[in-house]
Amino acid sequence: MQFENKLSFAKKMDANDELRNYRNEFHFPQINGKDVIYFTGNSLGLQPKRTQKYVDEIMNDWSALAVEGHFHAEKPWWDYHERLAAPLARVVGAEPKEVSAMNTLSVNLHLLMVSFYRPTSKRYKIICEEKAFPSDQYMLLSQVRFHGLDPSNAIVELKKRPGEHFWHTDDILDKIEEVGDELALVLIGGVNYYNGQVFDMKRITKAGKKVGAMVGWDLAHAVGNIELKLHDWKVDFAAWCSYKYMNSGPGNASGVFIHEAHLEKDDIPRFEGWWGTKKETRFLMKPEFEPMPTADAWQISNPPVLSLAPYLASLQMFEEVGMDALIRKRDTIVAYLEYILLEVDKEVEGSFEVITPKDRGCQLSVLLHGQGRTLFDYLMKQGVITDWREPNTIRLAPAPFYCSYEDMYNFGQILKRAY
Ligand SMILES: *Cc1c(COP(=O)(O)O)cnc(C)c1O
Secondary structure: OOOOOOHHHHHHHHHOOOOHHHHHHEEOOEEOOEEOEEOEOOOOOOEEOOHHHHHHHHHHHHHHHHHHHHHHOOOOOOOOOHHHHHHHHHHHOOOHHHEEEEOOHHHHHHHHHHHHOOOOOOOOEEEEEOOOOHHHHHHHHHHHHHOOOOHHHHEEEEOOOOOOOOOOHHHHHHHHHHHHHHEEEEEEEOEOOOOOEEOOHHHHHHHHHHOOOEEEEEOOOOOOOOOOOOOOOOOOEEEEEOOOOOOOOOOOOEEEEEOHHHOOOOOOOOOOOHHHEOOOOHHHOOOOOOEOOOHHHHOOOOOOHHHHHHHHHHHHHHHHHOHHHHHHHHHHHHHHHHHHHHHHHHHOOOOEEEOOOOOEOOOEEEEEOOOOHHHHHHHHHOOEEOEEEOOOEEEEEOOOOOOOHHHHHHHHHHHHHOO
16 A cells, blocks of 8 residues: 555545544543544553443442342343453454453463473473563563572573564574473463564464473463464463453453363363352352363452453454454554654654564554653653653554554654654
8 A cells, every 4th residue: 555644645544444433432531632642552452431331330230239249230240251251262263161351461371370381300491582571571480480490491581683673483493492392381472562573373382382382372462463363273371461452441350261172171280269160069169179161260269340341341342343354454554653654764864763573463663763761751742652661662552443544644743843
């Protein structure tokens, strides 16, 4: 497509955008009396207007029914989480029985490692990407120490090549081969939070399985952003948060995926609680744990319905729109943003550099040469919300659900004035 750096062109793109009506479905913060240009849907998605209704429903049921709400609420609370499974499965490419919504992301990855990181004296190493998201680093370090192992030996970090900003799939596959039968687990962020790179999850998973390791993915930046086929790729387990591209609200519930191959196994270690036992007999309060035949076996507590309500509202929107349409718009709007950045760079040469590789989703990470935090502050004052990472990177994620082409054009104009 031939892009143009013109307001009329951007407006035409918006008029032809199949998702144009969804912009109205979200609350936008206001700066200088106008909707902000929001580039941080990769950090905290905007609030869908319909979310309030879902939360109110629970508040109203609670006030009117109290404990009876567990079974007699509009959407009964005791199995509220089950409503999320089918739509979530469609977003991540899974069977409904392979997914569950529960807890929060880092907690879930720890719980999943209880089941899927079981080091032996021979097979105990974990492969992860260098400079992983801090929580992931802390998780792996503490897991390894918990098993009495030395992190400097047990954790193998995937390095970028000198002077480069991204990982080569071949380097990753080579490292998996090299660690071979010492490899217990591959756990990588499916989309890197810093450079926006989308990893080749299919090939990496296959390579990990081939040497006999478990393969898990942290999908915080992948879910609701890129196409996922967790079941077909034979991923062992995955978890994600719902407050980034899934717009379910700050700190909100996580989702997990556990491959069908691991369900209904008697010998799988797991931290268990009453919501993981068979629902048919749960309230008989029997001493034996009989696992649910689904990912719900990993549920520990009764569902936090006040946080699942916004998640359900969000999933309803994903059901209406579908990942295919979101991905179509994502690719076009990100390409337009990149074009706009290059147009500005032509006028102010050498001012910045896009470090996100071509294997990308919604995010462009931009390395600023010369300008630093002052640019970030200037943009904020002009109503452009970006994300700043030390020492000199801004991340721009035009979420396809609610960002417009006009936003991209206006951003270019504002950026140009900064120089
Ligand atoms: C956002 C993010 C997290 C956040 O974890 P919480 O447990 O939800 O606080 C973890 N890992 C990655 C890769 C992330 O991008």
